[in-house]
Amino acid sequence: MSADLSLFNREAALLVQEYPELEHVMIQGEIPFVHGQLLLKDEEGDLITEYSIRMEPGPDYPNWFPWVFETGGRIPINIDWHIFENKGNCCIASAPEEALICRKGITLTSFVRFQVIPYFFNQLHRERMGFFLNERSHGNLGHLEFFMEEFETKDVSIVIKLLNEARSRKEPKSNSRCICGSKRKYQKCHRSAVRKIAALTNMELDHYLKIANDFISDRKVPKEDSITNF
Amino acid sequence: MANCDHLFSKYNDEIRIGSKKNGRMMDSKNALRKRIRKWFKDNHPEYEPKFFIQGSYKMKTGIRTKDDICDLDDGIYFFRKPDVTGTTLQGWIWDAVNGYTDTDPEHRKKCIRSIFAGDYEIDHPVYYKIDGVPYRIAVKDAEFENSDPKEMVDWFNKKKDKEGRLIAQVMNFKGWCDHKRNKMPSGLAMTILASNAKSKIVLNERADITLRDILKEIKKALENKFECIVPAVPGDDLFASYDQTRKKNFMDALSDFILDADKALQEDNELAASKLWRKHLGDRFPLGEDKQQNQSQSRVNSAIITGAATSNPWGK
Numbered sequence: 001m002s003a004d005l006s007l008f009n010r011e012a013a014l015l016v017q018e019y020p021e022l023e024h025v026m027i028q029g030e031i032p033f034v035h036g037q038l039l040l041k042d043e044e045g046d047l048i049t050e051y052s053i054r055m056e057p058g059p060d061y062p063n064w065f066p067w068v069f070e071t072g073g074r075i076p077i078n079i080d081w082h083i084f085e086n087k088g089n090c091c092i093a094s095a096p097e098e099a100l101i102c103r104k105g106i107t108l109t110s111f112v113r114f115q116v117i118p119y120f121f122n123q124l125h126r127e128r129m130g131f132f133l134n135e136r137s138h139g140n141l142g143h144l145e146f147f148m149e150e151f152e153t154k155d156v157s158i159v160i161k162l163l164n165e166a167r168s169r170k171e172p173k174s175n176s177r178c179i180c181g182s183k184r185k186y187q188k189c190h191r192s193a194v195r196k197i198a199a200l201t202n203m204e205l206d207h208y209l210k211i212a213n214d215f216i217s218d219r220k221v222p223k224e225d226s227i228t229n230f
Numbered sequence: 231m232a233n234c235d236h237l238f239s240k241y242n243d244e245i246r247i248g249s250k251k252n253g254r255m256m257d258s259k260n261a262l263r264k265r266i267r268k269w270f271k272d273n274h275p276e277y278e279p280k281f282f283i284q285g286s287y288k289m290k291t292g293i294r295t296k297d298d299i300c301d302l303d304d305g306i307y308f309f310r311k312p313d314v315t316g317t318t319l320q321g322w323i324w325d326a327v328n329g330y331t332d333t334d335p336e337h338r339k340k341c342i343r344s345i346f347a348g349d350y351e352i353d354h355p356v357y358y359k360i361d362g363v364p365y366r367i368a369v370k371d372a373e374f375e376n377s378d379p380k381e382m383v384d385w386f387n388k389k390k391d392k393e394g395r396l397i398a399q400v401m402n403f404k405g406w407c408d409h410k411r412n413k414m415p416s417g418l419a420m421t422i423l424a425s426n427a428k429s430k431i432v433l434n435e436r437a438d439i440t441l442r443d444i445l446k447e448i449k450k451a452l453e454n455k456f457e458c459i460v461p462a463v464p465g466d467d468l469f470a471s472y473d474q475t476r477k478k479n480f481m482d483a484l485s486d487f488i489l490d491a492d493k494a495l496q497e498d499n500e501l502a503a504s505k506l507w508r509k510h511l512g513d514r515f516p517l518g519e520d521k522q523q524n525q526s527q528s529r530v531n532s533a534i535i536t537g538a539a540t541s542n543p544w545g546k
Contacts, residue, residue, distance in 0.1 A: 040534075040537060041533075042529065042530065042533035043533060043536070048530055048533060048534065073432065074432060075432065076430060076431045076432045078430055078431060078447075079545040079546065080446065080545070082543035082544065082545050083545075084545070084546065090543070091543050091544050091545045091546070092541075092543060092544075093542060093543070093544055094542070094544040095544075097542070097544075114540070115541075117537065118537060118538055118539070118540045118541035119541045119543055121534055121536075121537030121538035121541065122538035122541035122543060124534050124537075124538070125534050125535065125538045127434065128436075128531070128534065129231045129495070129531075130231070130434075130436065130438065130439040130442065130495035130496075131492070131495055131496060132538075132541075132543065133534075133535060133538040133539065133541070134538070134539075134541060134542050135542060135543050135544070136542050136543065136544040136545075137544075138544070138545045138546060139545075139546055142544040142545070146542070149542075
């Protein structure tokens with residue numbers, strides 16, 4: 001897989017219309033990018049702060065997020081600040097979350113609005129208050145946290161049941177009891193969450209099932225993650 | 231989310247060497263220099279001492295301990311090859327300064343210490359320097375060793391920021407170790423650890439946040455490799471002699487401090503937050519007001535919280 005550069009360029013042209021502090025740069029023979037100031041404003045449109053950023057298509061846009069870099073030296077290249085230390089790009093979301101968002105379809109504009117701006121607001125929260133408002137754990141535990149949040153449970157065994165349900169590709173009848181054990185009807189309980197997660201491929205679901213099963217069996221989360229492309 | 235930055239400023243003022251004490255210490259340093267110069271002129275005129283203030287005083291990271299003691303390292307340099315042992319050379323310094331203070335000077339491994347009881351101590355490490363050879367320090371009952379204290383000061387000067395945040399943090403760490411005692415690392419070790427950690431983070435305007443960030447980076451570095459290499463000749467590992475008990479003691483102290491620092495940053499009540507800092511920095515850390523600092527009440531912070539609400543950053 002490789003990034004769709006022509007799509008990136010088309011979308012970048014639209015992005016800079018909406019965000020005029022960003023500039024779209026295309027140089028013959030080089031990877032295009034967008035750079036400039038990302039303005040964070042309050043609800044009344046007053047500027048709170050701005051970050052210098054650079055956005056590149058990454059290796060597989062739009063199947064995965066573009067790469068975003070903070071270029072003003074305001075955020076350290078440190079995994080505890082959710083910056084990948086090998087390339088210096090921002091870790092915006094856990095891998096399954098990112099996969100699902102991309103599978104649903106993103107544009108650069110929607111990516112900036114719904115992912116990048118909230119991420120930098122969270123960085124600002126960390127800068128001003130000393131901690132992120134919300135964050136995922138590092139590694140595969142962060143993936144599990146995503147599924148636990150999606151399925152609204154802290155019980156990994158329920159995550160496993162629901163991931164298996166998504167993996168089966170067969171939906172129970174709407175009036176059936178939910179497999180989570182809540183005694184509620186499936187359609188009122190986990191149907192929409194399972195449908196959402198079912199957008200993951202079998203390979204991905206198998207991978208996350210393994211992480212969840214390993215967590216249950218020995219409370220250990222594998223360090224290596226073979227699915228993400230980071 | 232109590233912002234205790236102003237309490238850290240007060241704490242730094244509290245542990246800083248005050249102007250009166252500093253004045254007395256400078257007078258003593260000058261008097262001892264005069265005495266040493268005269269002693270060599272009278273007894274060994276072929277040795278002409280030169281002086282260079284070094285260590286924490288030079289780096290401006292010196293503190294008053296909780297016993298109200300501070301120190302000054304005043305290096306003595308001879309630009310010739312000595313024809314006596316390092317111990318003899320140190321002994322000459324001991325003879326020169328003896329009698330100036332009420333208590334006898336101490337002949338320590340790498341310096342002669344003049345003790346101004348209950349007030350301060352002045353250390354005189356002794357070096358020689360000749361062309362083509364690194365600075366060499368006199369060591370009691372041993373050979374001279376390579377040692378360049380200026381290199382350490384230069385290293386720190388390159389690391390420090392113009393706002394003085396790193397200096398303030400080194401003082402905080404020294405205050406912490408002084409409060410804990412119990413074989414916590416030396417001031418030099420904490421200076422090196424904090425400076426190394428600084429290169430992994432961005433110093434925050436708030437001292438409480440920066441302190442917690444540096445603590446975490448120190449812990450990460452030491453969990454990776456428990457060492458503290460002096461960034462100057464001879465490149466000693468200051469933790470080489472630590473046994474398991476001492477290592478565990480420091481690592482546990484670090485973990486405890488991080489735990490409470492995280493709690494303090496999330497604490498709304500300033501008094502409660504200050505008590506958490508006090509657990510580690512001692513009573514010289516000021517108590518905050520018994521008031522809530524609910525950050526979400528400000529319009530800007532409310533906007534930040536709203537803006538960040540859907541973000542869940544991750545990391546491998």
